[in-house]
Amino acid sequence: MLKIHHLGHAQSERIVWLCEELGVPYELRRYQRDSVTNLSPPELKELHPLGAAPLVEDDGLLLAESAAIVEYIIVKHGEGRLRLGPDHPDYAAYLYWFHFANGNLQPAMGRMLWMNQAGLAPEHPVRAAMRGRLERVLSFVEARLGEAACLAGREFTAADIMTVFSLSTMRLFLPLDLGPYPNIRAYLQRIGERPAYRRAMAKSDPDLTPLLT
Template identity: 50%
Template sequence: MASLTVHHLRRSQSERVIWLCEELGIPYHLECHDRVPPLMLAPDSLRQLHWSGTAPVIQDGEVTLAESTAIFEYILNKHGNGQLVVSPTDSNYADYLLWFHQANGSLMPALMSIMLGRMKGDSDESPTQAIMQQRINANLQAMDRQLEKLSYLAGDEFTAADCMSVWGLTTFRLFHPFDLTEYPNIVSYLQRIGQRDAYQRAVQKGDPGMSPILSAVPPPTSI
């Protein structure tokens, strides 16, 4: 019986933790939680698990842990057996660290700021929205340049940095559609990701029936 339990909020960034476990091939138990309308926020069941009140949350024996990057480091170090990480002695170690932290450190905060600003009715030309859009553009441009020369973000081998990075470019666009046409290398990368068996399993286990957005232009949809 698996000691590791992954708590997943449907259509949320906790998708990444399921995917990581599938890539590592480790046993885990999956508990899914549904969003509460009309605001589609996390239910009280997650708040009862951890003060953060949202996913991802994992339980492993007596440990209850939140925060995506903390969970990734915990699983990789405790259960990963050296898989999907880059050694400090490798030449691409700095790239691995950058892209491992870039998603939640830079891209997602800017995307969330734009999305919430639009929900409040802020104009895209407002100073705050314009600054956040510039940050998004800079992040996507850097990612596209990286993927022009490499198959994956840290090199030609798939790593946990990829697991961390993809959700903001795919499932998040169900909430906040944006166009990736200007970034052909990112789009090609997403197509490669979409062919991975572990990614397909993770999406269908966490969100059965959901089609991840792997194209440049997201289809018309709603949450």
């Protein structure tokens, strides 16, 4: 059986959610962040040199990186569900938004988090540039969700699973006011109505009320 190593309040929630959507059986092992550093515990470092989550074990294989894991599970265990193939009219949009999460959205949020932790003044030019970049990225997502119900188009796909963490749980570390983004807020409300998402969050982070507003 697939084994998911999940760090609390982390991107590894994507993997639990994916398995719930696909109905793929899994064993879940949960880890807590260090109370001082907020980083991964030593147990994860013993499994993988980078000491990060998610990690999955499957028949002797140990695989890291959430995007790689999502693709692996869809192909290996999910019969190709929740991804769009090359003959689908939204194939290119699916590819783009699947990779947008870790290619643009999450890095933009991560850079702002680092700016905050570094204590740079609000008017510092680097911090201002990073803030502007994040605002452009969020506005781009907002525009997309104004023209499509899901990121790839009409269908819910793994592109949505890859993206929601950044718009929700990541705000525990980088608080954001989503007031200026009504389409994003409506999208998160729709996601919150999905039974598989509710099950996944209850199992992976039972202490957390999902940040969907």
